[in-house]
Amino acid sequence: MASNTNIQVANLDFGDIKKNFITYLQSQDTFKDYNFSGSAMSTLLDVLAYNTQYNAYYLNMVANEMFLDSALQRSSVVSHAKLMNYVPKSPIGAVAQINVAFNGVTTSTFSIPKYTNFMSESVNGVNYNYVTTDYSTVSVANNMASFTSVELKQGTVETYTFTVNSTTNPSYIYEIPDQNIDATTLVVTVQESSSNNSYQVYSPTTNYLALGPTDTVYFLQEAVNGNYQIYFGDGVLGKQLSDGNIVVVTYISTTGSAGGLANNFVLMDNIGSYTSVSVSTTGGSPATQGTDKETISSIKFQAPKAFAAQGRAVSKNDYITAIQQNNLGIPFDAVSVWGGEENNPPIYGQVFVSLKPSGAYDLTATQKQLILEQVIKPISVVTVEPTIIDPDYTYIQVNANVLYQQSQTTLTPSTMQTGIQNAIYGYSANNLNTFNSTFNSYELLSSINNFDPSIISSDFNINVQKKFYPTLGTVATYTLNFNSPLQRGVFGSGVSSSPAIQVANPANTQIALDGVYIEEIPTSTSSVESISIVTTGYNYAQTPIVTITGDGTGASAYATVVNGAVTAITVANTGIGYTSAIVNITPATGDKGTGASAVATLSGQYGVLRTYYNDTTKGKVVVSNNAGSIDYINGIITLASLNPIGVDNPLGELTITAKPTTTLISSSYNRIISIDPYDPAAISVSVTAKN
């Protein structure tokens, strides 16, 4: 009789299983031909091994699906997430805000109904439908009805009705047969019956603590086939439906991210008989990006975190999870959260949240308010004050030089240039444009060098840029923090501004000077940093007068006298442009103090900015010699008393460019490093062919 000790059960491979059978048969003597491929025994062993392998494989796959980490099927992942009370996010339609005006209106008020259809401009060759998300009414003035910031959402309105029948559907689960539903737009009403038109609106809930038997709530879940299902209370947790009720589900069916970023719209529906309609996004905002249905990997990542947060925001990750889970239909690329105690100086009792929206730079004030009031505050700790602040963008301008072997490529120089430019943008999209990122020269060079095998070598230099919108006609000080040490400029390479601005002529404020730029004064790199006492002197009854002489200007200091001796001299103004400085200590009039002496220590921490314009006859004409300062070490540029009348940019954006001392630039908190994809001058590539 065969011994059971030869049975191996841990193998999954067909060959191994068959080998195990043969090893087992070797311990008996009834059958002998199992080792010959043509034998009947071998045929039977094949069938048995195949069956064993089939079952083992199947069980292995089943075991995989049993755990969130290893599950591959969406339905399994969704089911595991359901145990954690996590509903996967649906696609979310892009949102735009537009201004609409109707001419020739004769009524006193005018309304745009909810779900009015608009058509977008072509996005990648397709025109997308947008609908209004709410009903809006304005008063008519001068026969014109002007609506501002009307919210449009990408998609089409769909409605399904279900009649409640506890015999055919005892679980009261209703499946909406649409994979593209934007669940944030779902409106569920329950009509009493076909003969009774009274209805109640049911609201979504994921919080079961406060539910009572009469609460009109519905629950949302994703079904095995990917559709969404709604189901209702059981009379204990939420109101139960009764037979004959009619459930009406209305929602916007969206294409997600595909329909985003549209800018221009036309009205598709007739509202009355008005044909003279103007639609514009000026003053509103073009469509956001829109998001697609949550992916399997995202559910795997988000569900445990949402479960850990338990609907409360205590740790940093709780805030991030809460915002990502409930983004109110505003898609985000990244979220950064930090405690006020990490600020410099610390601000205790505050949590700062910074959000980078998809397809836009900043959130609008309304969006910030909504997220703060509806998402963050309801779950944050009572004594903690959450604050949303805008991301602080530092742009990097890359100038790359590339040498390539012409004989090894079929690319033309211009294709090579464009390709390398795209490679740099690709590097930026993958590594930058988010919080806590690092600009890494090695990775950038790898992206450039990997573009084409013919590239022999490349190098690059970078500038850092800050972009801001100065308030026109108002004197203001702007502090720009580059968060990176800056290089001291020499002629032609220091801090500069673009585009040109217009300022009032200081000599005659009635005349505006055009073509004015801001630049670093090239020699303004030294200042009096500190003054050390050499001899304290004696008999000083009053504080002596300290004067600093040298080739620079503006430095001043004052002395401190203790018991007739000068014990310290403090620098009040560091001045600028010093290559040498002498400290003179002059006793006050009538004072007998004498003998004190001191030396000045010069430092190059600060530089000075000036404004100038180029005159056709006089050349460079300086408007102001003190337009601000540069702190090279901390990377802070302060534009003092800037008062532009105009900026030569359609959006009024002013860019200040500086050169950092290092190419290793990293960001933290609300700071984002980016290579601006909308700036044609963000990347310049020069290619040199070698024969």
Add this chain to the structure above:
Amino acid sequence: MATLPKIYADLDLTFNRTPGTGDVALRYNDQAVIASVRNLLLTNFYERPFQPDLGSNIDAILFEPATELSANMLDTEIRNVIGNYEPRAQIDKLVVQLNPDQETFTVFLQFFVGNNTAPTAVNLILQRSR
């Protein structure tokens, strides 16, 4: 004649019962090898799980018009499959004869089993099944 020791023992794929005991019938020695050779000749490539090369391509050859060339290919195929997968059979004689009128081949195969000096002979008629 003395009974040879049962060196080879295999199941009979017809699964007939042994009269008396009622057990599944077994085949011994040269009968087991003959059954194995028949099996190999009638097994097509890719027929057995995870062993695509096991068997012979006889079906495909029979599908072609029956010519002397096919007879030659059959000869090679039979020698290959026995050489590769049936180490017990040492081929002594193999004749593949074309019957052009019937579109069939008569195969006469004679081989030695192990150290047995008396050859074992098999006669087969190969005919396309469709």
